[in-house]
Amino acid sequence: MSNHDFMSSDDIRHEFSMAMSAMYQEEVPLYGNLIDLVSEVNAEVLTTHPDTKTQLLHTGEIERLSMERHGAIRLGTATELSMMRRLFAVMGMYPVGYYDLAPAGVPVHSTAFRTLDPHSSHKSPFRVFTSLLRLDLIGDEALEREATATLQKRRIFTDEVIGLIERFEMQDGLIPEDAQCFIKEALQTFRWHDKTPVTKELYQRLLHQHPLIADVVGFKGPHINHLTPRTLDIDAAQQKMQAGGIPSKAIIEGPPRRACPILLRQTSFKALEEAVSFKTANIGDLDECCDGYEQGFHTARFGEIEQRGVALTPKGRALYDQLLNEARNQLGITPNEDNASQYYQILDETFSKFPDNYQALHDTDLAYFYYQLTDNIHDSCKDRALLAAAFDKVDLNAVSRAEISKLIDDGVIRIEPIVYEDFLPVSAAGIFQSNLNQSKNNSYDNASNQQEFEKALGSKVYDELKLYEEIQAQSLKKCLAGCS
Ligand code: OOG
Numbered sequence: 001m002s003n004h005d006f007m008s009s010d011d012i013r014h015e016f017s018m019a020m021s022a023m024y025q026e027e028v029p030l031y032g033n034l035i036d037l038v039s040e041v042n043a044e045v046l047t048t049h050p051d052t053k054t055q056l057l058h059t060g061e062i063e064r065l066s067m068e069r070h071g072a073i074r075l076g077t078a079t080e081l082s083m084m085r086r087l088f089a090v091m092g093m094y095p096v097g098y099y100d101l102a103p104a105g106v107p108v109h110s111t112a113f114r115t116l117d118p119h120s121s122h123k124s125p126f127r128v129f130t131s132l133l134r135l136d137l138i139g140d141e142a143l144e145r146e147a148t149a150t151l152q153k154r155r156i157f158t159d160e161v162i163g164l165i166e167r168f169e170m171q172d173g174l175i176p177e178d179a180q181c182f183i184k185e186a187l188q189t190f191r192w193h194d195k196t197p198v199t200k201e202l203y204q205r206l207l208h209q210h211p212l213i214a215d216v217v218g219f220k221g222p223h224i225n226h227l228t229p230r231t232l233d234i235d236a237a238q239q240k241m242q243a244g245g246i247p248s249k250a251i252i253e254g255p256p257r258r259a260c261p262i263l264l265r266q267t268s269f270k271a272l273e274e275a276v277s278f279k280t281a282n283i284g285d286l287d288e289c290c291d292g293y294e295q296g297f298h299t300a301r302f303g304e305i306e307q308r309g310v311a312l313t314p315k316g317r318a319l320y321d322q323l324l325n326e327a328r329n330q331l332g333i334t335p336n337e338d339n340a341s342q343y344y345q346i347l348d349e350t351f352s353k354f355p356d357n358y359q360a361l362h363d364t365d366l367a368y369f370y371y372q373l374t375d376n377i378h379d380s381c382k383d384r385a386l387l388a389a390a391f392d393k394v395d396l397n398a399v400s401r402a403e404i405s406k407l408i409d410d411g412v413i414r415i416e417p418i419v420y421e422d423f424l425p426v427s428a429a430g431i432f433q434s435n436l437n438q439s440k441n442n443s444y445d446n447a448s449n450q451q452e453f454e455k456a457l458g459s460k461v462y463d464e465l466k467l468y469e470e471i472q473a474q475s476l477k478k479c480l481a482g483c484s
């Protein structure tokens with residue numbers, strides 16, 4: 001079988017994300033309203049802000065906007081996580097970044113399965129924030145044993161999907177017919193199940209320990225808990241949510257509104273209270289027909305929207321973290337409905353120390369950019385010589401900022417922001433917490449454990465900063481190729 005008999009991973013991911021979106025719209029109709037609202041806002045921004053439109057045309061993001069969304073799932077065991085890694089690989093999605101949520105009081109650590117290069121991301125930017133439960137953090141050995149035993153019994157992947165993952169790995173691809181079957185079978189894993197495999201009594205004990213433990217251990221599978229579309233103006237989208245009777249959080253998490261957006265700003269509507277049926281006895285473990293059920297409720301699934309900005313360098317990220325902490329300390333309490341306008345004002349003032357134009361962000365090495373040749377290159381021999389001299393250096397890092405800035409000033413090269421493709425769950429811990437029905441803000445103090453996570457995953461995670469750096473360097477190389 002040759003490569004062109006196979007359906008490309010980009011196409012499989014695209015079709016899968018569309019199927020996932022349709023399923024979630026059916027499960028959580030409010031999500032459908034969010035999608036409509038976000039596409040209205042985006043259409044408005046593209047008409048009223050031609051500069052934003054040009055920028056998105058230059059970076060190639062314009063075509064992906066309407067299909068851009070991320071999801072989130074929570075897994076219970078190492079076996080589930082490693083199979084999930086293999087499942088996402090079929091769709092060209094790989095683990096990027098390590099997130100330790102323990103300091104935010106959430107007993108999980110996580111990664112994001114996503115594409116690695118802009119070309120693939122532009123074809124389908126779908127990604128999934130994936131958490132692994134850390135029962136070792138809860139400090140209740142009896143409950144830990146009971147939870148582990150419960151998790152060990154569940155099968156979150158269908159036999160068919162496992163067979164197709166193995167076939168993909170053997171052949172290095174799937175023919176379209178198999179790929180369609182894969183999409184259908186893979187979707188089953190993310191479905192909502194309203195019949196729980198645990199009794200209400202066990203669920204209550206898990207809930208009492210931590211709502212997230214109940215959300216993982218209390219269910220048959222890792223239901224997708226939100227799907228987040230990308231908006232070009234989150235303030236406008238938030239206002240529309242409120243005007244449309246969708247009760248959103250009062251605070252937009254992340255950096256303040258800026259002319260040049262950085263990283264990620266997010267807001268959400270609160271988790272829905274959903275009816276579930278709890279098993280009344282454990283006798284029918286293997287035979288559902290014999291189980292009795294009693295009614296109850298669970299809150300897990302919610303709606304979120306986000307606005308993405310330029311990816312920051314380590315120096316930019318450190319400045320962001322520092323300013324966000326300053327703002328929060330100045331406010332003194334957790335930002336909420338009652339102090340929202342005061343918080344925004346403090347945030348604006350604090351972030352005045354963060355340059356707000358792309359040129360300055362570039363020149364001070366705070367953010368990552370694509371370098372692109374402008375149409376002027378062919379007019380200027382002098383600049384061409386300058387460019388060639390700059391690129392003659394074997395080590396691209398040796399090309400100085402000043403040399404590049406000169407070419408930008410001369411209009412030979414332009415810079416365009418590389419969009420942040422990752423997450424900020426700790427600095428935006430509000431998203432996790434506000435949807436867990438949990439107000440207490442405790443934190444687990446065990447050290448973060450990337451090695452354990454990677455052992456469970458069965459591979460290392462990619463370093464997101466290296467990926468942005470490479471994209472930036474590649475774009476510089478491409479400029480050279482274009483001008484020689
Ligand atoms: C994931 C929360 C993280 C985001 O956008 O930061 C996330 C979860 O609630 O499982 O999705």
Ligand code: NI
Pocket residue numbers: 070071072129226228304
């Ligand atoms: Ni999210």
